[in-house]
Each structure stands twice: as C-alpha cells, then as structure tokens.
Amino acid sequence: MLQDAIDPAALKRVLVIKLRHHGDVLLTSPVFTTLKRCAPQAELDALVYADTAPMLRGHPALSQLFTIDRHWKRAGRWAQLRHEWALFQALRARRYDLIVHLTDHNRGATLARLLKPRWAVAPAGKTSRRFAKAFTHRYPVVGGNRRHTVELHLDALRRLGLHASAAERGLVLCPSTEARQRVDAKLAALGLPAGQFIHIHPTSRWLFKTWPTTHMAALIDALTARGWPVLLTAAPDPAELAMLADIQGRLARPVASLAGELTLEELGAALQGARAFVGMDSVPMHMAAAVGTPTVALFGPSGDIEWGPWRTPHRVVREDLPCRPCGRDGCGGGKLSECLSLIAPARVLAALDELLQETGR
Numbered sequence: 001m002l003q004d005a006i007d008p009a010a011l012k013r014v015l016v017i018k019l020r021h022h023g024d025v026l027l028t029s030p031v032f033t034t035l036k037r038c039a040p041q042a043e044l045d046a047l048v049y050a051d052t053a054p055m056l057r058g059h060p061a062l063s064q065l066f067t068i069d070r071h072w073k074r075a076g077r078w079a080q081l082r083h084e085w086a087l088f089q090a091l092r093a094r095r096y097d098l099i100v101h102l103t104d105h106n107r108g109a110t111l112a113r114l115l116k117p118r119w120a121v122a123p124a125g126k127t128s129r130r131f132a133k134a135f136t137h138r139y140p141v142v143g144g145n146r147r148h149t150v151e152l153h154l155d156a157l158r159r160l161g162l163h164a165s166a167a168e169r170g171l172v173l174c175p176s177t178e179a180r181q182r183v184d185a186k187l188a189a190l191g192l193p194a195g196q197f198i199h200i201h202p203t204s205r206w207l208f209k210t211w212p213t214t215h216m217a218a219l220i221d222a223l224t225a226r227g228w229p230v231l232l233t234a235a236p237d238p239a240e241l242a243m244l245a246d247i248q249g250r251l252a253r254p255v256a257s258l259a260g261e262l263t264l265e266e267l268g269a270a271l272q273g274a275r276a277f278v279g280m281d282s283v284p285m286h287m288a289a290a291v292g293t294p295t296v297a298l299f300g301p302s303g304d305i306e307w308g309p310w311r312t313p314h315r316v317v318r319e320d321l322p323c324r325p326c327g328r329d330g331c332g333g334g335k336l337s338e339c340l341s342l343i344a345p346a347r348v349l350a351a352l353d354e355l356l357q358e359t360g361r
Contacts, residue, residue, distance in 0.1 A: 004137065005161025006098065006119050008039040014098045015091065015115075017047045017108045019068065022264070022283040026055040026290060027149045027310070028102060029172040034157055034164040035100075036061035045094060047111075054264040055283075058174030066091060068107075091115060100156050101135070109134035121156050145303030145325050150310055170311045171290035175269040183262070183269040190231070190256040192273075197229040197256075198352075199274035199293070202247055203240035204282035208330040208337050211280065211298055213243060217250035218345040219278070223352075224253045231274070233267060233284070236260035276356060278348065281307055288312070294359045296352050300340035301326050313359045315351035317343055 014035060018028045025048050032044050043063040046056050050067035057065060066087060072080040088111075096115055101108035101122040112120040112134040122131070124138035132138065139159035141152060150171070154164045175183075187194070202216045220230055232248070232255060234240040244259045262270060268287050271277060277288035278296045281304075288295045289312040297309050299318040303325040308316050318324070319339045330336045 002161040008162060009041070010118070011039040011042040011097045013043045013045065013063075013094050013096045014039070014100065015045045015047060015094070015096045015111075015117075016100045016102065017105075017111065018052075018102045019047070019049055019105045019107060020052075020103055022052045022055055023286040023307070024149070025049075025052040026171060026173060026283065026286050028153050029056065029059055029290070030150055030164060030169045031100065031102070031153050031157060032056075032059055032061040033168045033170075033172060034154065034162065037165070037168060038157075038162045042097075043094075045096075047091070054268075055173070057265075058176060059172050060174070061172075064094070088114070098160075102153055102156060104131070106131065119160065121159055123156075145305045147306065148308070148310060149306055152306075171286070173268050173287055173290035175265050175272065175291075179263070179265040180269040180272070183266050183273065186258060186261075186266075187231075187270070187273060190258075192229050192231055192256055194273040195275050197231050197274055198223055199231045199233065199271060199277045199288070201233045201277070201279040201282070201284040203234040203237075203243050204280045205235065205237065205240070206282075206329065207239060207243070208328075208335050209280050209282065209300060209302060210243065210340070211343065212341050213246045213250065215341070215343070215345050215348075217247050219348055220247070220255060221252045222345065222349050224251075224255060230255040231270065232257040232259055233262060233270065234259040276352060276359075278352060285309060289314070294355050296348060296355060298340060298343060298348065300324065300337040301328055301330070303327075313355060315355050317348050317351050319343055 018025050045064040047066045050069040053067050072083045096117045099112050099117045099120040104123050109131045120135045121137040122135045123141045125141050137159050139155045204210050234244045241260050271288045271293050272291040274293050276294045279285045281299050281302045285297050289309040292312050295309040295314040297316050304316045319342045321339050324339045331338050
C-alpha cells in the first residue's frame with residue numbers, strides 16, 4: 001500500500017489545473033470522472049484557459065470552471081492585474097484540500113503555494129527547487145511516445161493512491177441540447193442524414209500536421225464517387241479556411257461544408273452525428289473519440305501512442321520512418337512533413353473501409 005496515499009474521504013474541494021491546448025484539456029476529462037467516484041462528496045473545479053473551456057463544460061463531475069483569458073495582457077498591465085486578483089480571490093474562497101496540477105506550468109506551483117491545500121500533486125519533470133517545494137506529491141512522466149496522455153494524467157491520481165477503473169478512463173464531451181439542435185438544423189439544410197455522412201476535418205492550427213491538399217481532395221473524390229456524403233469543417237482561422245478552399249477547388253464534385261461556421265460545442269454535436277471521422281492529430285480527432293465516432297487519424301511528426309484516438313473504434317495511418325515521431329514543425333523546420341505526404345490516399349481509404357465494415361450498423 002502507498003505510504004503517503006491521501007484519504008479521499010477528507011476531500012471537500014479539489015482544483016484540477018490544465019493550462020494547455022484544447023485537446024490536452026479534453027484528455028483530462030477521465031481525471032474528473034475518477035475523482036468523483038473516489039470522493040463523491042467532493043466538489044471538483046477546473047482551471048483552464050478561457051478558449052479551451054468548452055472541452056470540459058458540461059462534464060457531469062465538474063462543479064465550477066475557472067478560466068484565464070489569454071487576452072488579459074492586451075488590456076494593459078493594471079487591467080490584467082485586476083483580472084488576476086479577482087481570479088485568485090475566487091479560488092482562495094474555495095479553500096481547496098487538493099490541487100492536481102497536470103503540467104509543469106509555473107502558475108500551478110504559485111497557486112499551490114498561495115492557496116495552501118493540504119495536498120498538491122504535479123509532474124516530476126521540472127527540477128527547480130521552487131517548483132518542487134510547492135507540492136506534497138510528484139508523479140513520474142513517461143515520455144517518448146510510450147504512454148497515452150490520458151494515462152499520464154491519471155498517473156497524478158495513482159500517485160495519490162487513487163486508481164481509475166476501466167470504465168472511468170473514457171473521454172467525456174457533452175454538447176448541450178441547444179448546440180445539438182442548432183447543428184441538426186444545419187445538417188438537415190445540407191441534406192446530411194444523421195449517421196450517414198463522413199465528417200472530414202483536414203486542417204490543424206499547426207499546418208505541418210496536415211496532409212497535402214491534393215491527397216485530401218483525392219480521398220474525398222473517392223468517397224463521393226462511391227455515393228458517400230461528406231461534411232467538411234475547419235476553424236475560422238484564415239490559414240485553415242484557405243487550405244479548405246484549396247481542397248474544394250480540386251474536387252470533382254462539390255461537398256457540404258460548415259468550415260468556420262461552428263463553435264467548438266457545435267463541432268462536437270456535428271461529430272456525434274457522423275458515421276465516421278477522418279482527420280489529423282488535432283482537437284477534432286480527440287472530440288470524435290470522446291463522442292464515440294469511429295475515427296481514422298493521420299499521424300506524422302507527433303506520437304500516435306501518446307496522442308492517438310482514445311477508446312473509440314479507430315485506425316491510425318502513419319509512415320513508419322525511423323525519424324518519426326520527431327515533434328518538429330516539418331522536415332528541417334520547413335513546415336512540410338514528408339511522413340505525412342508519403343501516405344497515399346489509397347491507404348487512408350482502405351483504413352476507412354476496414355473501420356466502416358468493423359463498425360457496421
């Protein structure tokens with residue numbers, strides 16, 4: 001038995017901190033599910049960046065969702081200080097018994113010192129003495145694309161003596177009824193029956209993670225030639241919309257698109273309605289997995305063991321080159337990843353065919 005395990009019955013309030021990107025935040029959702037089972041009496045709060053809040057909003061185990069707006073800095077120093085002070089006051093009023101800090105961000109260490117919880121846990125990677133002294137527990141991080149990020153997050157709880165069951169390790173994403181209704185209306189207007197279209201999100205905020213537009217257009221043409229309705233989505237970012245326009249300009253037959261038109265919550269609802277999803281290593285891929293949609297994911301520079309589709313029927317398509325996963329922004333830093341461009345459209349189509357057959361319904 002772990003000698004310094006905590007007593008979950010002593011927990012009244014817990015704060016989980018994850019100041020990272022959208023997919024990283026969604027992959028923390030099993031932490032809340034597990035904590036709620038271990039300490040059903042506890043109120044579980046989260047602190048995330050404001051733009052990532054939709055990834056946890058609606059989680060049934062969550063009590064309060066606190067956010068940091070990345071744009072506070074633009075309002076000027078004094079305005080930023082007012083926002084920071086208001087946030088700190090709100091967090092201090094909660095009187096946390098436990099802080100679970102899931103990155104090595106210095107803000108989490110500062111909050112652990114100032115909020116003075118009985119217990120605090122963080123990754124063991126950061127070696128500065130000031131960071132280490134802020135926490136009662138540190139958990140080892142197994143890097144090198146050897147362990148999925150969900151399991152790395154749950155390692156924080158394991159270090160405290162709290163272990164997730166198999167059922168608690170699934171992702172949780174809860175689009176609201178209103179979001180589902182709005183998306184249902186959009187899909188109906190496009191003539192896309194629920195469960196009978198292929199949802200493709202070809203873009204990523206990091207374009208070096210994306211497939212060549214010529215390859216994507218070839219895949220879409222192969223699908224529409226077989227009679228599959230296709231829905232395209234993308235973020236409203238100009239670079240992503242330009243990439244989507246390039247793909248659309250190469251198609252033999254036009255396909256439906258909601259690119260730049262959906263909120264993150266609505267994107268989750270659209271993914272729920274798809275027969276299958278095809279995309280890159282980006283947040284829509286994680287969202288598709290969270291809502292249980294069969295997923296084909298293309299991986300290049302990033303590690304598919306660490307970041308692959310979690311607990312949904314899926315296929316990962318990759319080139320087994322000795323240099324990947326390198327984590328670089330394209331070969332030689334040139335923004336183009338040969339490990340992705342070498343993946344032929346026929347391979348992705350074959351992977352999708354296998355998945356559709358396996359999940360036939």
